[in-house]
Amino acid sequence: MKSSILLIILFTCNSCYLIAQDTFRLAPPLLKYNAVFFVDENEVEIKFAESQTAVHYSLNNEEPTMQDPIYTKPIKIKDNFTTLKAKAFGNKFYSSETVGVTFIKDGKPIPSIEQTIPSPKYPGSGNNTLADNKGGIDQLSSNTWMGYNCDTVSISLNFGKQQKVNKVLLDFLQNESSWIFLPENILVNWFDKKTNSFQFFGSEKILSDNETTGSHCNHRVIETKNKIKTDKILINIIVQKNIPSWHPAKGEHAWMFIDEIKVY
Amino acid sequence: MNRRKFLEQTAIVTCSLVCMPSLLYARQKEEIIFGHNNKRYRIDTKWGALDFNRYPVKDCHEMVQDSKGRIILLTNETKNNVIIYDKKGKLIKTWGNEYPGAHGLTLFNENGEEVLFICDNNRHQVIKTSLDGRVLLTLDYPKETGEYSKAEEFIPTETAIAPNGDIYVADGYGKDFIIQYNYQGKYIRHWGGRGSEDKHLKNAHGICYDNRDENNPVLMVTSREQQAFKRYTPDGNYIDTLHLPGAWVCRPVIHGDYLYAAVLQSQSRLWQQSGFVTILDKNNKVVSNLAGSAPSYNNNRPDEMYQTIKAFQYPHDVCIDDEENLYVAQWNSGHVYPYKLTPVV
Incomplete structure (x- = not known):
């Protein structure tokens, strides 16, 4: 019996301590590219140097979820009006806001x-x-x-x-x-x-x-x-x-x- | 089952039910440690919280620690411009009603007596006071420089005091000059200002006397919109620039071998509450960013830095106490009181 009570007190204190700490939201990842405009192909990097987090992204204009791909290397963009959306996730944190950018392909030449x-x-x-x-x-x-x-x-x-x-x-x-x-x-x-x-x-x-x-x-x-x-x-x-x-x-x-x- | 046994078992079940969600929560939410390398901290966002009705704050601009170990906060709330805490966050006393633009706070030990230098943006003045608020000296706008025609052009943000008592004033919201006075407030020289050369400044928001190298003390000056610190000799000759891409650094704070600075915001997310804290080692290399990106270098230059965790909104100053705890004061962050961060051993 004594050990049960001790265990309960220990659990209670431990969990109270952890609950007492604030939970923070991750900041949105950085999308890095030279320009949103491109002629044949464009490349975009996602930067988010925070340990134990992952950036998930989508290219279909949908809100990224943890089922979407994890960013690992620069993404090639080929189609006009492709929208990249990205969001950072991590167990210790609330997930970030979504950031997005639409890439725009060159049109008729305008001399x-x-x-x-x-x-x-x-x-x-x-x-x-x-x-x-x-x-x-x-x-x-x-x-x-x-x-x-x-x-x-x-x-x-x-x-x-x-x-x-x-x-x-x-x-x-x-x-x-x-x-x-x-x-x-x-x-x-x-x-x-x-x-x-x-x-x-x-x-x-x-x-x-x-x-x-x-x-x-x-x-x-x-x-x-x-x-x-x-x-x-x-x-x-x-x-x-x-x-x-x-x-x-x-x-x-x-x-x-x-x-x-x-x-x- | 007797009544005693029944009550014991009920108690265990009840406690377990109460504890279980907490345990699940505890497993999901691991402890958050801020920073990198040997500069890592736990945060306490409640440290400086006071009864807002009695001790309100507007912008919490700067903080210093005195020799008694007390933490002194400067706010532009004229109900109590100066709030003095102990290291546990307990209120000791407040003073000051006449500093509507209270912004810069520097502590200097003047022959055994500690004094404060307050930069007031609204009054366009620098005011030297005793630790209990008695005014000792006032510096008006520096017409001796020939650069200013009226007081409104002078909006001082920070002071640094040399060991001989010389006062350096950074006009960070005015014309970005650094103005040097002797200990009596007599003008000596000025430099900086805006322009396109390396020696010029853009938003000279902070200044400190960096004597980590005792044989070669330098003035470390913030050029915030350029995301850099610029170093000058004590007589105002430009030495070099420490580029800190992405980081709108506030004043540099020297403590031991390290330089600490609040970063008001990330260049990549301007005016979106994207601040963090940066720490540089004695070689002026970034070793830790609290709530910011892990430091990395490319060709001896830091990669772009940015906020990664929304722990701070607009950090405006840091203070490091005699036990290596770090306090963060914030501008325009919903009247929030200072946070305390404790080193992780």
Whole structure:
């Protein structure tokens, strides 16, 4: 009997001690790649140097579980719009949040782009910034971003020859704590050689009703039902003129950051 | 079965049922040890917790230990800018209501009497006090430098005191100059500031007098947005840069052969509560990251460091006591009181 009680006390104390310690969540793993944009193939590394943990990942846009593969070596990406999601797991910890990135393959060649001159603070990296397959980096200090705080940004894409197209992709930065918002509106027109005038291709209005945390890349795709044939596309991006009321800088003019355009 | 036997057996069954889930839990949740190599710790997140209604904190900015073994915390909460604990986390006393921008806290033994240097961001001043809060000296904005036209441009974050009493002030939220005064507060020289050369600084958030090599003492200065410490001679000549990729290091704290620093956040996850603590050995090589990635090097340069465990939010300073315990004060982390980490032997 005495030994039973001793055993119980021992177990109770031991387990109480262990319960008393905090349980922590793992931080999300790091996804490392040169750019989300690629021509033929891309490679991504996952970094998470914490012992007794494993990073599981998926490539089907599903939330990674412990049944998904464990990351061991760099992953090759070949298909357009492949989304990699990764999550760290460990017995001692709550699993991490999921991190993800979508890789975007090059589209039609765009030999010439003209755009509104960006802010001198965020000039990008030259005339070809929006078609150089560099970027998708969620840090505003990256020189892949062109930053604007004017009302409207016009971008003219010249293909040099007639191309059949039905999709235009634009990649933006969303970092509201730094006053960088998605635009209010994106308007795309295509040049119709027959009528010698621009025709409506598509548009998207974006609401910024809810705050997002951190800094993210956010690509938007404007699509037509049928492919059109054109050698020129004109894009007008309407920057948010009034930062929404939920933001500490409400009423101020927002910034818009763009780093890449693809046409399919 | 008699009543006594019945009660005994019931007690065993009841206790077992109570214990079983705990045992299962205990097996699942192994003890968490933070850090690497010979710098590994257990954490106590409740160490500094006080009655918030009576002893509130805003940002817990910095901590030091005095010769009596007491742990002194500086917060920008003007109800009690200075909170003094014993090593067990018991409150000893508080003082201070006039430091709304209390940020930097340095302790110096001045001919046997310990004094504190407080950097106040809002007041644009450095204030020297006794350990019980009596003001001994105030440094206003350094117009003698010719670099400043008004007080608001000077937002000091940290001081370091040389053995001869010279005061070095880091203007980490202002113009990033290091300004050197003598012990009486008379301007001697300044250097640093912003620019593109190695000798320049970007967010000179911390400074310390590093005398681990007694024959060659240096000033170790934080260049936080560059994720680096920069070393200067005591008269302000640039020596070299310790690159710490990924780590937004706060002030360097020298204790024994080691350099300790709170890392406010990881470069890879800015403003997402991604802080940790880093420890460098006497050769300034990273040997341990608490709640951060295992240190590794490539061509004598650390690989990118980052938070791996969400134990801290925005660590802002560390203090190492005379028993090698480590305390962590945090900025903008939900009014959290300091944590204590005990070395694993």
